Amino acid sequence: MHKYERYLDEPQSMLNRNSTISGFFFGLSQVTTFITFGILFYIGTIFMRDYGVSLLDVFTAVYEVFFAGITIGNNSHFIPDMNEAKISAAHIF
16 A cells, blocks of 8 residues: 555646646636736726716727637637648649
C-alpha cells in the first residue's frame, strides 16, 4: 500500500500544479470580463449624462462589444488557416 501511495505522489503534484495554473487563468478571464463590463457601463453612463443617449442604446452597445469579443475569440483558431485559404483561392482563380 505504501508503494502504491508513492506512485501516486508524482501525479498528485502535477495535478496540483496544473489545477493552480488553470484556476489562475480562469480567474484572470473572469476579472477581464467583469472589468470590461464595468468600463463599458461607466462609459455608457457618461454618454447618457453628457450626450443624452438612451439606456437601450447603452445596453445595445455594451452587448454588441461583448459579443464581438466572444466571436473574435471563438474564431481566432482559424487564423493559421487563412494563409492556406489564400493559396487555395489563388489556385482556383
